[in-house]
Amino acid sequence: MGSIERIKNVARRVAKWRAAGHQIVVVPSAMSGETNRLIGLARELQEQPDPRELDMIAATGEQVSVGLLAMALKAIGVDARSYAGWQVPVRTDSSYTKARISSIDDQRIRADLDAGRVVIVAGFQGVDDAGNITTLGRGGSDTSAVAVAAALNAAECLIYTDVDGVYTTDPRVVPEARRLSVISFEEMLEMASLGSKVLQIRSVEFAGKYRVPTRVLSSLTDPLIALDEEMKSGTLITFEEDEKMESAVVSGIAFSRDEAKITVLAVPDKPGIAYSILGPVAAANIDVDMIVQNQSVAGTTDFSFTVHRNEFQKALDVLNGQVLPAVGGREVVADNKVCKVSIVGIGMRSHVGVASLMFKTLSEEGINIQMISTSEIKTSVIVDDKYMELAVRALHKAFGLDQAA
Amino acid sequence: MGSIERIKNVARRVAKWRAAGHQIVVVPSAMSGETNRLIGLARELQEQPDPRELDMIAATGEQVSVGLLAMALKAIGVDARSYAGWQVPVRTDSSYTKARISSIDDQRIRADLDAGRVVIVAGFQGVDDAGNITTLGRGGSDTSAVAVAAALNAAECLIYTDVDGVYTTDPRVVPEARRLSVISFEEMLEMASLGSKVLQIRSVEFAGKYRVPTRVLSSLTDPLIALDEEMKSGTLITFEEDEKMESAVVSGIAFSRDEAKITVLAVPDKPGIAYSILGPVAAANIDVDMIVQNQSVAGTTDFSFTVHRNEFQKALDVLNGQVLPAVGGREVVADNKVCKVSIVGIGMRSHVGVASLMFKTLSEEGINIQMISTSEIKTSVIVDDKYMELAVRALHKAFGLDQAA
Numbered sequence: 001m002g003s004i005e006r007i008k009n010v011a012r013r014v015a016k017w018r019a020a021g022h023q024i025v026v027v028p029s030a031m032s033g034e035t036n037r038l039i040g041l042a043r044e045l046q047e048q049p050d051p052r053e054l055d056m057i058a059a060t061g062e063q064v065s066v067g068l069l070a071m072a073l074k075a076i077g078v079d080a081r082s083y084a085g086w087q088v089p090v091r092t093d094s095s096y097t098k099a100r101i102s103s104i105d106d107q108r109i110r111a112d113l114d115a116g117r118v119v120i121v122a123g124f125q126g127v128d129d130a131g132n133i134t135t136l137g138r139g140g141s142d143t144s145a146v147a148v149a150a151a152l153n154a155a156e157c158l159i160y161t162d163v164d165g166v167y168t169t170d171p172r173v174v175p176e177a178r179r180l181s182v183i184s185f186e187e188m189l190e191m192a193s194l195g196s197k198v199l200q201i202r203s204v205e206f207a208g209k210y211r212v213p214t215r216v217l218s219s220l221t222d223p224l225i226a227l228d229e230e231m232k233s234g235t236l237i238t239f240e241e242d243e244k245m246e247s248a249v250v251s252g253i254a255f256s257r258d259e260a261k262i263t264v265l266a267v268p269d270k271p272g273i274a275y276s277i278l279g280p281v282a283a284a285n286i287d288v289d290m291i292v293q294n295q296s297v298a299g300t301t302d303f304s305f306t307v308h309r310n311e312f313q314k315a316l317d318v319l320n321g322q323v324l325p326a327v328g329g330r331e332v333v334a335d336n337k338v339c340k341v342s343i344v345g346i347g348m349r350s351h352v353g354v355a356s357l358m359f360k361t362l363s364e365e366g367i368n369i370q371m372i373s374t375s376e377i378k379t380s381v382i383v384d385d386k387y388m389e390l391a392v393r394a395l396h397k398a399f400g401l402d403q404a405a
Numbered sequence: 406m407g408s409i410e411r412i413k414n415v416a417r418r419v420a421k422w423r424a425a426g427h428q429i430v431v432v433p434s435a436m437s438g439e440t441n442r443l444i445g446l447a448r449e450l451q452e453q454p455d456p457r458e459l460d461m462i463a464a465t466g467e468q469v470s471v472g473l474l475a476m477a478l479k480a481i482g483v484d485a486r487s488y489a490g491w492q493v494p495v496r497t498d499s500s501y502t503k504a505r506i507s508s509i510d511d512q513r514i515r516a517d518l519d520a521g522r523v524v525i526v527a528g529f530q531g532v533d534d535a536g537n538i539t540t541l542g543r544g545g546s547d548t549s550a551v552a553v554a555a556a557l558n559a560a561e562c563l564i565y566t567d568v569d570g571v572y573t574t575d576p577r578v579v580p581e582a583r584r585l586s587v588i589s590f591e592e593m594l595e596m597a598s599l600g601s602k603v604l605q606i607r608s609v610e611f612a613g614k615y616r617v618p619t620r621v622l623s624s625l626t627d628p629l630i631a632l633d634e635e636m637k638s639g640t641l642i643t644f645e646e647d648e649k650m651e652s653a654v655v656s657g658i659a660f661s662r663d664e665a666k667i668t669v670l671a672v673p674d675k676p677g678i679a680y681s682i683l684g685p686v687a688a689a690n691i692d693v694d695m696i697v698q699n700q701s702v703a704g705t706t707d708f709s710f711t712v713h714r715n716e717f718q719k720a721l722d723v724l725n726g727q728v729l730p731a732v733g734g735r736e737v738v739a740d741n742k743v744c745k746v747s748i749v750g751i752g753m754r755s756h757v758g759v760a761s762l763m764f765k766t767l768s769e770e771g772i773n774i775q776m777i778s779t780s781e782i783k784t785s786v787i788v789d790d791k792y793m794e795l796a797v798r799a800l801h802k803a804f805g806l807d808q809a810a
Contacts, residue, residue, distance in 0.1 A: 004446065004449045004450065007450065008450070038469065041409065041469070041473060042472070042473065042476055044409045045409065045412065045413070045473055045476040045477045045480055046476045046477075046479060046480045049476055050475065050476055050479050052486070053472040053473075053475040053476050053479075053487055054472070054476075056468060056471065056472035056475075056487055056489070057468070057469050057472035057473065059468075060465035060468050060469050063461060063462070063464075063465050063468075064443065064446070064462050064465050066461065067447070067458040067459070067461035067462035068446060068447065068450055068458075068462065070455065070458040070461075071447055071450040071451045071454055071455055071458050071459075072450045072451075074451060074455050074458075075450055075451045081457070082458055082461055084461070084538070086491070087536055087537075087538075131492055132492075133489070133492075
């Protein structure tokens with residue numbers, strides 16, 4: 001939620017849904033800029049703010065939102081009641097700043113719904129078993145919303161965001177990108193993990209785990225737009241694979257520039273080498289994404305992996321400082337000017353030649369592929385990041401995504 | 406607490422007390438301006454914000470403060486842990502925006518103190534039996550501090566504020582005003598209720614109820630000042646009446662310009678008339694302060710009382726709209742250009758002629774007294790508010806308050 005005016009618009013939209021006979025639970029995020037303001041205050045006191053205390057502070061952003069939204073609803077005659085995470089309670093583990101929801105008690109929420117109230121639950125936050133306030137990390141409000149929907153067995157979870165749905169790719173890169181009216185959960189999961197910023201991956205995982213039908217809608221439309229028109233917009237994340245979906249081989253192109261590639265050259269090719277290299281990296285709390293180990297040549301192999309660009313230098317330090325002396329490779333070569341481009345589609349399961357078309361398309365554009373990683377429904381490549389937009393546009397066209405479905 | 410710099414100063418001061426071997430619980434207020442900012446947001450949505458939701462929002466100000474102070478302490482090597490009111494818990498009744506503390510659980514606090522931590526408890530807030538967040542109203546942080554001190558049976562409650570103690574009167578009105586090093590609890594209670602803004606009256610009541618030795622100190626001194634020097638500053642509110650205190654007949658002059666006087670002329674002088682007049686006023690949630698009923702003349706009497714100037718118009722509406730038609734008085738006359746000036750002193754108990762000296766002093770200055778109200782240790786008068794400063798200065802001198810004790 002942004003300004004007071006946006007809070008009023010949320011209230012109008014909620015009132016519209018309620019007037020249509022629905023029971024509504026709303027999970028607002030903090031007002032825009034608020035979370036950053038709070039973290040900024042913390043950083044003025046501690047370079048690495050204490051995680052428990054940071055959560056104590058950060059959780060207040062959503063607590064303010066829920067109270068304000070309740071007021072906005074009451075101001076237009078809709079009875080409403082707000083709850084902080086601990087009041088529901090939304091129980092989490094104790095991993096401050098990135099806690100995971102373990103359970104949500106639906107008793108208070110149901111009692112209020114039955115009493116005819118709109119219930120407003122603070123997103124992004126919970127409480128651990130010892131009664132400490134926790135937060136779920138960035139994008140946690142989406143996860144909270146899906147988790148509350150799951151706990152209540154809701155008919156649908158509507159996620160209002162600043163885009164109006166999931167696109168075949170980012171329209172800022174490919175103007176011909178089309179909005180998908182439906183996407184499968186598995187595809188959405190890949191899109192989220194591959195750099196599409198529509199939904200936080202953890203909220204998609206949650207939707208999948210509890211099979212919550214989730215719809216991405218725009219928060220920027222007129223809040224008083226007719227309900228059926230509102231439902232026709234956006235993208236529904238579904239768990240049923242219908243024919244229409246299978247007809248599309250590839251649903252979308254995802255990409256991310258937050259990549260860096262690291263290769264340890266000529267390490268001894270023996271059992272346990274992967275762990276010897278990646279163990280210290282994981283111990284330094286660095287997430288590794290793609291991993292490729294090349295064919296052994298003369299008893300040594302080249303071992304490559306990618307990390308988030310922000311953790312590039314940290315990873316290099318670990319490799320040069322700890323790994324290389326221990327495993328005895330020749331040297332570490334690295335490149336933080338790479339990007340990841342991925343094609344995603346549930347249809348890849350039953351169609352052959354999808355990856356080939358991707359490689360052919362990139363080849364025809366003269367784009368060298370540095371690493372490849374595949375799963376059942378996606379193929380990702382690492383290429384020089386100067387080719388990113390070109391690669392995305394070429395693939396979008398090659399897979400016919402610019403054609404109406 | 407004001408800015409980040411002030412939070413750092415609080416941390417330095419706390420560290421100093423702890424280094425001297427004390428166990429410390431800190432009850433910070435919100436950062437300056439924060440509570441007003443939050444209430445402002447609420448008012449943009451509802452002219453009369455829903456009290457439950459207002460407390461939900463307002464309580465976040467102190468929640469941010471406690472987290473930030475914990476970080477500031479950790480940053481200088483002092484282990485600390487913060488708690489929101491509900492985490493302690495600080496239990497209150499359900500009177501949103503003006504809740505009263507019913508109990509404070511000392512278990513978590515004591516466990517942390519025993520573990521060598523500084524404990525930081527959010528002031529101004531609590532939780533009711535149903536788990537709703539409540540706030541204590543303006544100045545509630547002082548009350549929280551005293552209540553926590555009482556629950557822990559603390560050696561002393563130190564209230565750091567933007568003045569360095571309790572003065573014989575407001576130094577802005579009388580430059581000769583002197584700081585009192587000691588004041589009795591009863592005198593402090595009268596001073597607080599009569600307009601001295603050093604401490605909120607409810608915090609003084611709490612200190613009295615649980616006999617918590619409470620010291621008012623300046624938050625603006627150098628935080629690293631020597632401890633014994635710091636203790637020599639400020640004012641101690643004590644429960645022991647020593648000789649020195651009895652020697653002073655009057656300890657201070659309090660005053661308030663927030664007054665308005667209302668008189669109902671020629672009401673029938675019959676039993677129940679006071680209730681007929683003040684009942685509807687109380688029902689409209691208007692606090693009445695002084696009440697005077699004059700001698701009956703020919704079966705009618707004039708009935709006067711004072712209200713807070715902010716509630717003047719509301720009170721007039723009640724009287725003209727409801728009371729006058731019902732009780733049949735002649736008319737309502739009113740004046741919101743009055744002030745209250747009071748002398749306060751525990752020595753008044755055992756000294757005669759104190760009120761007379763007050764009346765004589767005002768008479769010599771040509772100040773007409775409109776209403777008089779007395780208690781065991783104070784005498785208050787209502788006078789035209791243009792005489793306020795003159796009355797305070799004359800009384801300050803007449804009772805020898807400008808002389809060193």
